[in-house]
Amino acid sequence: MAIPFRQATFSGVAVDASQYPTDGLPEIIIAGRSNVGKSSLINRLTDQRKLARISQAPGKTRQVLFFKVGESCYLVDLPGYGYARVSRTVQELFSKRTETYLQENRPIALLLLLLDIRIEPTAQDLQMLNWLEESGCDWRIVLTKSDKLSRSAAIRHHRDFARYFDLADENELILFSAQTGAGTEELRSVIEAAVDHFNDL
């Protein structure tokens, strides 16, 4: 089914489970380190410059944000983890909100874990990945900011990440740039397939 990505609207913010949507539409989760490009990806996907706010200062998205896409699905912007310059208490609050969300048995159609193509996965990335693998949800890794590397370096890093995660096919990793739009159509197709699959279950 074609998803009307451009029709996405801000639907609400949640700091606890009582504020999550209740209409049961499938959810696409956007997770990753602070500053990795989660909000930028949502804006690019929906072709709206200011839908999800982009932080000048990292660590800005502190709540779980829901964007409703037509009557098809929600895009869910999770708080970024691992930003060292916010206090420990605030960091713990972020992860608590993320954890609360992930433990609530949400109708998750797909989890996207974003990784900066230039940076080796951190301990927290690996922890997140572990969680994804155990969750039983469909998930994909998106390598962000591909425009920051030359074409040949991007290809090399793409391959290195695939090897790092022991993937047989490097195309399982989506190469993406919010700046140039590279990977946007692929990402839309992956989301559409996941929503179809979810609705078929």
Ligand SMILES: Nc1nc2c(ncn2[C@@H]2O[C@H](COP(=O)(O)OP(=O)(O)OP(=O)(O)O)[C@@H](O)[C@H]2O)c(=O)[nH]1
């Ligand atoms: N060159 C380039 N810059 C990007 C790209 N994606 C994001 N950025 C920049 O990276 C910074 C962080 O982007 P955000 O989209 O706010 O990142 P975020 O993951 O939502 O960050 P938090 O909300 O703090 O967790 C901003 O300055 C963006 O302009 C990209 O594909 N290419």
Ligand SMILES: [Mg+2]
């Ligand atoms: Mg953000």
